[in-house]
Amino acid sequence: MDSEVIARRIELLRQEHGDLEAAIEALQSAPAIDQLQIARIKKRKLRLKDEISMLEDMLIPDIIA
Template identity: 90%
Template sequence: MDSELIERRIHILRQEHGDLEAAIVALQAAPAIDQLQIARIKKRKLRIKDEISQLEDMLIPDIIA
């Protein structure tokens, strides 16, 4: 995977991460809070964050010590 594709994927994931955060805020402001749905969204956010970290690591060249 070349760096341009990785950066594009990171950008898409960051957008999705932000959208999920907005969804969590909206659900918490709703009169009837669905804790299960909020938990699922938070879990998805964590998976996205992990994937972003892995992709960012791919962009950093290995340094041989």
């Protein structure tokens, strides 16, 4: 994969991660808190974070010690 494509994908994933954080905050401040929905969003956020980390590792060349 091209490094520009990877960088763009990381940027999009970070934006989605931030959007999910905002959604969680909004749900937690709502009068009727839906714990199941919040848990699903948090799981999605963790998957995004893992994917971001994996893509960032692809951008960093391996250093041979």
